[in-house]
Amino acid sequence: MILSMLDVAFAAMLIVIAILISLWLQLGLAKTLLIAAIRTVAQLSLIGLILAWVFARQTWYEVLTILTIMTLIAAFAAKNHISKPYQGLLFDTLLSLSVATFSIALVAMLLILQITPWYTPQYIIPILGLILGNSLTAISLTTGRLIDYLHEQQAQIRMLLALSATPFEACHHAIKGAITAGMMPTINSMMVVGLVSLPGMMTGQILAGADPTQAVRYQIVTMFLICAGSAISCTLSALLVVRRFFDNRQRLLLPN
Template sequence: MSTDNMQIVLTYADIALASSLIIIVLLVSWFLHLRLTKTLVIAALRTVIQLSFIGLILAWIFAREQWYEVLIILTIMTLIAGSAAKNRVKRTYKGLLVDTLIAVSTSAVLVTVIAISLILQVQPWYTPQFIIPILGLILGNSLTAISLTSNQLIENLHGQQGRIEMMLSLSAKPFEAVHEQIRAAIINGMTPTLNSMLVVGIVSLPGMMTGQILAGADPTQAVRYQIVTMFLICVSSTLGCTISALLIYRRFFNKKQQFVLP
């Protein structure tokens, strides 16, 4: 086999060797009294179990290519992402789960449809090899951005209640009274994505690109795929943060446009 087409196949022994490296992390936790031993062990076990389980499911889905099975997987992924985004918010309110689900699903599904139908032009649209990984990438980054936005906005609205009510008393409209809080929250949610875009290819090689290169793909094609995914993630995160912020903002005002804590 030529080196140009070299593809390294990982064995269970390789996985076991990589897993043994976690011992280093456990030693650091023990030496510095970080009290993370239990969390690290659980996280490592869940990583192996969850990825192995999803690997079996994906292999089965890829072999069958039935649109309704793919749709079920996509729906489950979206619901879990929305729930995860909600669980990362410290100060919750009734209806937060609905808001996060709307923000996650709307942004991720819209961008995924654009990617599949217009950019990649996948036929049929439910080809699992493409749509599942793309939605997974977008959901993973979107839920982080949305949770950061939601968390900061809710905290700011609670912490700056007096300032907001003062602006309302000075004839400011509800959106004007909370515009700075919304702006700061969206910026906070977008920061990880923007930071990644600023250093990608210089400081870091993203996971998707690295995986393709290790699998023997043409580096130029891997780069093109990564550029596309970075832009998709940026758009989805921006839409998700904006939708989430607007939904949360509406929860803090009643029909009389009075500021209330939900």
């Protein structure tokens, strides 16, 4: 089934329903919904043109450039979601996202899907994008919760440090809670996948006429990749935050 621009226009009319609800209940979201809809059309149309060009050429440096830009945008987005940012947060976020997403994406390409070459754009770009989007949310939740704890529990942390605890030991409870919070959206999705919702990759393949069995297998692989990426990114971000908040003499600092 091929969608025409007229079909897309009809679908866009559905946004009017959300806008009318906002106006009726005075939610103040009408302008935001309109801007979001326009951005959705503009951004996806632009990326569609770029991907069509990259797919036709299939050169590694162009694919790597797109992956790098995607990661940078995700890092900025994750940083902007933190209510108490510190100097170096962008670097820490970028490092966590890069290590997690690129390592898991390469494992998927080389060992699971066995795609040659690894930079085949129609595989690596959507796979890394899925991992990146979920890791972004995970890092935002983990980092935000851990930073809040370090600010709010200064006295308790300093007391533990005075009792010869290491920075990791003094923050162990907070690190566990922060990583758990970051992982929870992914875990919740895995708990109800196939029962409450049919994820995007599986739905897209089925609508495109693919074998449902293969669509399910691809979705299972995708969910496991997302889970691993979220776990790695949450852990790295938490450890990097702790490193920023303690000096070489294991004293608690609150960086600006």
